[in-house]
Amino acid sequence: MEHLITHTSGIQDYTQNIGFMRNESSQEATEEQMLALFEDKPLNFRPGLKNSYSNSGYLLLGYIIQKVTGMSYENAMRKYIFIPLKMHSSGFDFTHLISPDKAVGYSTFLANDKKVVQPIDSSVILSAGAIYSTVGDLFKWHQALQKNKLLSREITAKSYTPYKGSYGFGWEIDTLAHPIMVSHTGSVFGFRSKITRIPASDICIILLNNHEDDPFLNEITDKILAILQNKSYELPLQPKHLENNDLISYVGNYAFDPEQKNIMEIILTVDKHLMMKIKGVTKLELYQVTKDKFIGREKETETANFDFMKDRNGTITGLMVTRSGLKTLIGRRVDLQKQVLP
Numbered sequence: 208m209e210h211l212i213t214h215t216s217g218i219q220d221y222t223q224n225i226g227f228m229r230n231e232s233s234q235e236a237t238e239e240q241m242l243a244l245f246e247d248k249p250l251n252f253r254p255g256l257k258n259s260y261s262n263s264g265y266l267l268l269g270y271i272i273q274k275v276t277g278m279s280y281e282n283a284m285r286k287y288i289f290i291p292l293k294m295h296s297s298g299f300d301f302t303h304l305i306s307p308d309k310a311v312g313y314s315t316f317l318a319n320d321k322k323v324v325q326p327i328d329s330s331v332i333l334s335a336g337a338i339y340s341t342v343g344d345l346f347k348w349h350q351a352l353q354k355n356k357l358l359s360r361e362i363t364a365k366s367y368t369p370y371k372g373s374y375g376f377g378w379e380i381d382t383l384a385h386p387i388m389v390s391h392t393g394s395v396f397g398f399r400s401k402i403t404r405i406p407a408s409d410i411c412i413i414l415l416n417n418h419e420d421d422p423f424l425n426e427i428t429d430k431i432l433a434i435l436q437n438k439s440y441e442l443p444l445q446p447k448h449l450e451n452n453d454l455i456s457y458v459g460n461y462a463f464d465p466e467q468k469n470i471m472e473i474i475l476t477v478d479k480h481l482m483m484k485i486k487g488v489t490k491l492e493l494y495q496v497t498k499d500k501f502i503g504r505e506k507e508t509e510t511a512n513f514d515f516m517k518d519r520n521g522t523i524t525g526l527m528v529t530r531s532g533l534k535t536l537i538g539r540r541v542d543l544q545k546q547v548l549p
Contacts, residue, residue, distance in 0.1 A: 208271070210254045211264035213370035217250035220261040222335075232332075232396075233302070233541055238270055241331065258372040262335035269334025280334055292351050294344040299329045301339040310417040312397020317482065317492055324397035324419070336395055342413045348409040349404060367406065390428075394419070403428050410435055413481060423504075454481050457501075461526040461538035471526070471538060483513070495525045 210216040221244040222228055235424030252259070269280045276283045289297050291397045298304070315322040329337035335513040351357050358366070366376035367389055373380050378389040380470040386407035393400035401424040403412045412431050414424045433440035454475050463469045472484040473493075481493040483503060493513055516525040531537045 208268070209370065209376075210278045211268050213374055214258050214260050214264060215256070215371050216261060216264045217252040217256070217259070218261050218267075219245045219248040219251060220259075220263055220265070221245045221266070228327075235328050235330045237330070241266060241333075255371070258370075258374050262332075265335040266333055272334065274282045281329075284338070288348070288357065292344075292347045292356070295349055297338060297340040297344045299337050299339070301337075302326045302328055304339065310398075312395075313418045314397060315420065316418045317480075322396050326397065327395050332395065336393055340415075342415060345402060345413045346411060347415075349402075352404075353406065353409060392424070399424060400424065401428055403432070435545045454479065456523055457481060459523065459540050460542045462541045463528075463536050463538040467541060469538075470541070471528075473526070 211218075220422060221241070224244055227244060272283050273280050273422060276286075278286065282427045284299075288294065296308075301309075310322045312326060314324045329339075331337075348357075352363065355363060362376075366378060367380060367387060368375050369380050369382065370376070373382070375389070377391065379391055381388040381390070384405070386405055388403065388405050390401065390403040393531075397417060397419050399416045399419055401412075401414045404410065409434070412428050414427060416424060430442075432438075457473050458475050458481075459473055461471045461473065463471065472487075474482050474484060476482060481495075481501065483491045483493060491511065493503050495499040495501050499515040499517065501515075503513060505509045510531055512529040514525075514527040514529070515523050516527060518524050523540060525539045526534060527537050
C-alpha cells in the first residue's frame, strides 16, 4: 500500500491510454472494466525501486477503501472527511451536479475560440481525482491537517517525508525550502488545480482553474509565497485596452522569410481582441504593455514580446517577435494596402 500511495508500485498509469481517455472516460465504468485497463500489463519497474506517477495506484487505493469500509468510496469520504469537517460544497459525480455555482471546464479559452470539455466520469477517475470542491472547503481540509483532526502526528510527519525522490504520502515535498513545503497539482479535462502548504508556518495557497491550458498556477503560487515571506516579486504586466480604431492599425500579414512562406496574421476579433494566428490557427491573444508593444503568453516560462515597427509616417511596416530563450524574429508587413483582414 505504501508503494501505491507513494507512486513507487511500477503499475502502468491507465490515464496514458489516450484512446480510452478521449473516447470512453466520460462514460460510467465498473471496477472490472477499470482494472482491465492495466491489470495484465507488465510493471514499469520493480516495486519500490523508483517513483513514477500512476493514477492506477490511487484507483486501487480507492477500491481497497471500499472493501475495508464496506461503503462506496464517495460515502466513505463523506463519513470520514466531508461531514466531520463540514465540507458541504465538496462531492463526486460532477457530470450530473446541478448547481448554479458549478464551473464549466474549458480546453481552450481565447477571445474568439472557447471549447467546453466533457467531464470525466467519477467512476473512471474515482480516488485518483474525482472530487469536486471549493477553495473554502479545501482550506477546511488544510486546517484539519494542521490540527491533526484527520491523521495522527506520526502519520502526518510520515506523509511529509520523501519516500522515494521528492514524493511522500500524497505530497510533493520540497526539502530545500525552510521550513519544508508540501504541494500537489491536479489535472483533469477542463480543470487545473494546485495546493501549496508550509505546515510549520500555517501557510496554505489554493488555486482552482477551469481552463486546462492555463500554465500560470506555479507562477502565481511563487509570487504569493514571495509576498507572504517578504521577498522580492514583480507584479504581472497589466494589459491595456485600446479603442477599436487604434487596434485596426496593427492588423495585417507579416512575413518572416523572403519567400513569404512563414506568414503570421494579426487579426482583430469582433469583440475587439487582438489575436495572432499562424497557418490559420489562433495561437495567442495579445495584450498591450506600452505603445506599439504587446505580449502573448504561451507557457509559464515563455513570454513572447510583439514590437510593431513604424516608418516616418507612422505606418506599421514590420513586427519584431522575441520569445523567451529564442532568437528574435523580424517580419515585414506584406499587406500595407489593407487595413483589415477578410
